[in-house]
Amino acid sequence: xxxxxxxxxxxxxxxxxxxxxxxxxxxxxxxxxxxxxxxxxxxxxxxxxxxxxxxxxxxxxxxxxxxxxxxxxxxxxxxxxxxxxxxxxxxxxxxxxxxxxxxxxxxxxxxxxxxxxxxxxxxxxxxxxxxxxxxxxxxxxxxxxxxxxxxxxxxxxxxxxxxxxxxxxxxxxxxxxxxxxxxxxxxxxxxxxxxxxxxxxxxxxxxxxxxxxxxxxxxxxxxxxxxxxxxxxxxxxxxxxxxxxxxxxxxxxxxxxxxxxxxxxxxxxxxxxxxxxxxxxxxxxxxxxxxxxxxxxxxxxxxxxxxxxxxxxxxxxxxxxxxxxxxxxxxxxxxxxxxxxxxxxxxxxxxxxxxxxxxxxxxxxxxxxxxxxxxxxxxxxxxxxxxxxxxxxxxxxxxxxxxxxxxxxxxxxxxxxxxxxxxxxxxxxxxxxxxxxxxxxxxxxxxxxxxxxxxxxxxxxxxxxxxxxxxxxxxxxxxxxxxxxxxxxxxxxxxxxxxxxxxxxxxxxxxxxxxxxxxxxxxxxxxxxxxxxxxxxxxxxxxxxxxxxxxxxxxxxxxxxxxxxxxxxxxxxxxxxxxxxxxxxxxxxxxxxxxxxxxx
Numbered sequence: 001x002x003x004x005x006x007x008x009x010x011x012x013x014x015x016x017x018x019x020x021x022x023x024x025x026x027x028x029x030x031x032x033x034x035x036x037x038x039x040x041x042x043x044x045x046x047x048x049x050x051x052x053x054x055x056x057x058x059x060x061x062x063x064x065x066x067x068x069x070x071x072x073x074x075x076x077x078x079x080x081x082x083x084x085x086x087x088x089x090x091x092x093x094x095x096x097x098x099x100x101x102x103x104x105x106x107x108x109x110x111x112x113x114x115x116x117x118x119x120x121x122x123x124x125x126x127x128x129x130x131x132x133x134x135x136x137x138x139x140x141x142x143x144x145x146x147x148x149x150x151x152x153x154x155x156x157x158x159x160x161x162x163x164x165x166x167x168x169x170x171x172x173x174x175x176x177x178x179x180x181x182x183x184x185x186x187x188x189x190x191x192x193x194x195x196x197x198x199x200x201x202x203x204x205x206x207x208x209x210x211x212x213x214x215x216x217x218x219x220x221x222x223x224x225x226x227x228x229x230x231x232x233x234x235x236x237x238x239x240x241x242x243x244x245x246x247x248x249x250x251x252x253x254x255x256x257x258x259x260x261x262x263x264x265x266x267x268x269x270x271x272x273x274x275x276x277x278x279x280x281x282x283x284x285x286x287x288x289x290x291x292x293x294x295x296x297x298x299x300x301x302x303x304x305x306x307x308x309x310x311x312x313x314x315x316x317x318x319x320x321x322x323x324x325x326x327x328x329x330x331x332x333x334x335x336x337x338x339x340x341x342x343x344x345x346x347x348x349x350x351x352x353x354x355x356x357x358x359x360x361x362x363x364x365x366x367x368x369x370x371x372x373x374x375x376x377x378x379x380x381x382x383x384x385x386x387x388x389x390x391x392x393x394x395x396x397x398x399x400x401x402x403x404x405x406x407x408x409x410x411x412x413x414x415x416x417x418x419x420x421x422x423x424x425x426x427x428x429x430x431x432x433x434x435x436x437x438x439x440x441x442x443x444x445x446x447x448x449x450x451x452x453x454x455x456x457x458x459x460x461x462x463x464x465x466x467x468x469x470x471x472x473x474x475x476x477x478x479x480x481x482x483x484x485x486x487x488x489x490x491x492x493x494x495x496x497x498x499x500x501x502x503x504x505x506x507x508x509x510x511x512x513x514x515x516x517x518x519x520x521x522x523x524x525x526x527x528x529x530x531x532x533x534x535x536x537x538x539x540x541x542x543x544x545x546x547x548x549x550x551x552x553x554x555x556x557x558x559x560x561x562x563x564x565x566x567x568x569x570x571x572x573x574x575x576x577x578x579x580x581x582x583x584x585x586x587x588x589x590x591x592x593x594x595x596x597x598x599x600x
Contacts, residue, residue, distance in 0.1 A: 048079040055089035055107040058115035066105060066118045069125050071096045077104075078347075078406065080548060084569055085111030088548045090406070093126065095158045100126045101170070101188065102161035104408065104551050119562075121551040126160040128167040132191035139169035139194075143187035146196055147173035151187075159188055159197055161553075167191040172202070172370070175293070179209075179418050184295055184370050200414045202295075203366035203375065204400040204428075206393050208493050209417045212363065214476055215383055223385040224459035226257040226320075227313040246270055249279050252308035254323030257315065258390050258457055260447035262327045266308055276303040276310060276319075276326055281333050282344055284351035286326040288318060289358040295371040300355045315378075321356040321387040325376055328394030328439075329354050335395070335435075335442035336402070340543050345401040352398060356387060365393050367400035374398060390457045391448050395439030399432040407550035411492055419491055423555035426487070426495030431546060433466055433496060434503050438539055451518045452504055468504040469520040471497025482525045482589040483556055485596075498556050498588050505530040506584040507538035524587035533580045541566045541581060557595045560585040 056074050059066040068074065078090040086108065093103035105120035134142075136154040144151035154169040168191050174184045179201055188197040215222070250268035255261060265278040277285040287300030294300055303310075303322050311320030329352045336342040343349045353373035358366075362377025365388035374397055378387045403409050409431075412422025433454050440450035448457060455465030462476060471479040479497040480490065487495050504522055509532030512521045524530060532538070541563055548569075549562035563581050571577040585591065 051079050051081070051087050051109070051113065052076045052089055054113040055087070055091075055109055058109060058113075059091070059105070059107050059118070062115050062118070066107065067120055067122060067125065068093075069127060071127060072100075072103075073097075074105075078547075082544075082548075082569060086116065086569060087111075087113065095126050095128075098156050098158050098167075099170075100158045100160050101168075102159070102552060106548065106551060108548075119549050119551050119554075121553040122160045122165075124160070124163065124165065126158050126165045128158050128165050130167060130192045132156065132167055132169075134169065134189065134191050134194055136169060139189045139191065140171055142189050142194060142196070143169075143171035143173050143199075146199055147176045147185040147187050148178050149173040149176035149185065154189075156191065157188070159190075161198075166197070168197055174295070176201070183293060183366075183368065198414070200411070200420075201418060202370040203368040204397065204432075205418070206365045206388060206397060207363065208419055208477070208491065210419045210491060211477055211493065212383075218461075220461055221383055221385070222379075222459040224258070224390075224457050226315070226386060244268075244271075247275075247279075250274055250308055252276075252305070252310060254327055255309065255311040255313040255317075255320060256323040256327055256389075257311075257313065257320050257386065258324055258448060259327050259445050262323065262445075264310060264323065264326055265330070266305075266310075268308070269304075272306045274305045274308040276305075276322060278326070278330060278351065281330055282349050282351035284326070284329055284333065284353070286322045286329070286354040286356060288322065289355040289375070291357055291360050293359045294355060295368055295375075297353045297355065297371055297373050315386065318357060321376060321378070321389045322354075324387070324389035324391075325354045325356050325374065325394065328389065328391040329374065329398065331391060331443040331445075332395045332398045332439050335439045338442065339438070339539065342402070345398055346405040352401075354394075356389065364388060365397055367397040367404070369401075369404050372401070384458075386459075388458075390455070391443060391445065392436045392440050392454055392456075394436075396432040396436035396454065399435040400428065402435070403428050403431060403546070406547050407554060408552045409550065409554060410552050412489065421489050421491055421495075423488055423490075423495060424553050425492035426490060427499055427550075427554060427556065427559055429492045429496035430499040430503070431542065433468065433500050434539070434542060437468065438535070441535065449516055451516060452508075452520065453518065466493070466496070466500070467520075468500045469508070469522040471501050481523065483594075484589065487556065498590065499559055502560075502584045502588045502590065503538060503542060505587050506533060506541070506580055507535040508532040510587065525589040526587065528587070530583050530587050531580065533577050537571075537577055541570060541577070544570060556590050560590050 059068050073094045074091040080088040090106045093100040102121050103126050108116040110116050139154040140151040152172045154171045157170045159166045159168040169189045171187045176185045184202045187199045247267045247269045250266045252264045252266040254264045265280045267275040267277045311317045311323040356376045358375040361380040363380040363384040364377050366375045379385050409424045409428035411420035411425025414420050452468040453464040466474045472481045477493045479494050483498045510522045510524050510530040544566035545562035549565050567578040567581045
């Protein structure tokens with residue numbers, strides 16, 4: 001929890017609650033959603049609002065532990081009531097009305113709403129020591145010059161990351177020319193010195209700039225196999241001449257690039273008019289970005305059909321990629337709802353959004369936190385010749401959206417080329433791989449068989465991008481198997497191997513094992529065996545840890561503690577599951593004994 005992080009755009013959204021500081025903190029309405037509904041129904045004292053009030057009061061009463069000081073205001077982002085009775089409230093913080101970057105915390109309560117502890121991102125007071133010397137206009141000009149784009153309004157914030165607190169301006173810069181895919185960046189400028197404190201893209205790229213450079217140097221051309229044996233013909237089976245009041249739910253057929261012939265829930269708007277929008281999943285929709293660098297979903301072109309058949313299994317139809325995207329998004333939402341009861345990416349019963357054909361010759365896919373949607377490029381036509389609409393890419397990237405809505409794990413730093421570094425960012429990538437793989441298992445599509453490999457359908461020479469059982473077999477990114485102090489500043493995709501490996505060991509155990517068509521052989525740091533507890537239990541533990549016990553700066557040692565707390569809550573302190581969690585982290589060299597002194 002002591003590591004800095006880069007981007008906290010969501011924290012800096014204007015807070016509308018009339019909070020009045022420590023002397024009279026007002027109630028900030030928590031987000032709605034499945035967890036919140038459960039919280040409201042399950043709270044012994046009546047409501048989610050009362051849980052928030054209890055958590056805020058506990059934070060103030062235990063200020064030495066929570067770090068809440070005079071001038072701080074706590075605004076509830078999420079309320080969670082465990083079936084076992086514990087309550088957890090995730091807060092973002094303002095100080096004297098200014099959003100605090102790195103000021104997030106989770107207050108834990110007992111079933112009786114008594115204080116039970118805190119998980120906090122910053123271990124220091126968040127009050128800045130100096131007044132602003134730069135004007136907002138100067139900060140905007142500086143941000144525009146650094147990110148090479150159009151600067152929006154500069155907002156005063158407190159930057160409490162990296163072990164200190166400073167007054168700063170946060171500026172969103174749109175149409176940035178500093179990355180191949182364009183898009184927006186969030187720049188934080190020191191309000192006293194004018195120094196750039198951070199400059200990070202608002203999207204999470206599936207393929208890092210460093211990996212793309214490596215592929216170019218190796219001369220790899222990625223042209224994964226697509227398509228089917230049969231092509232769509234005729235009108236939709238659900239077309240009818242009977243009197244119907246439109247719009248109505250319809251069932252269409254997608255002829256996708258990578259997932260085969262798939263069933264898609266669509267919206268029928270007239271007798272022979274269909275929209276690629278899924279009312280059964282809260283209005284989830286895929287649109288066409290038309291080759292533009294759009295970060296506004298409303299500007300995307302709606303996708304329609306007269307037959308309720310979508311694509312032809314080939315890139316010759318612009319809609320084929322949309323069939324993959326809509327299918328992958330639907331299966332990701334289904335996994336989260338079926339497994340955790342999560343209703344949508346933000347758990348607010350709102351649909352997910354995706355845009356295909358993003359930009360020109362973009363060899364990547366993104367979760368864009370500003371757009372709140374998935375963006376898929378078509379490939380650059382040279383090194384990568386197909387859109388990145390594979391289901392585990394979608395599951396991976398939408399999980400970044402889930403992380404954005406919960407712990408907001410952030411990298412420590414971003415270099416000039418856009419590569420991200422640091423353990424919290426590595427953990428973010430790892431969780432995206434873990435849950436992205438689980439989306440594959442949940443979908444169980446014969447055209448894209450589930451496994452613990454990531455990007456196995458991209459057409460890489462090494463046959464996968466990353467793998468959870470033995471991460472270092474990924475030579476392209478130099479992914480690592482075990483923790484050591486250098487991991488603090490590892491590139492996030494390389495560093496992700498530590499927790500991905502721990503998760504695989506927890507789920508499946510060490511040694512040689514064949515699952516489906518893939519043979520795994522997972523090693524351990526100490527050479528000792530690990531017995532797995534099964535994917536279902538391991539996944540439940542990691543999700544509980546993410547949503548209850550992780551914050552924006554959680555590193556691998558913090559993640560170990562978070563998963564142990566989750567296992568204790570779910571299965572008990574003396575359970576086989578708890579002991580297996582502890583053993584799985586030791587097997588990747590993350591232990592209480594080598595926890596950095598600053599965290600003890």
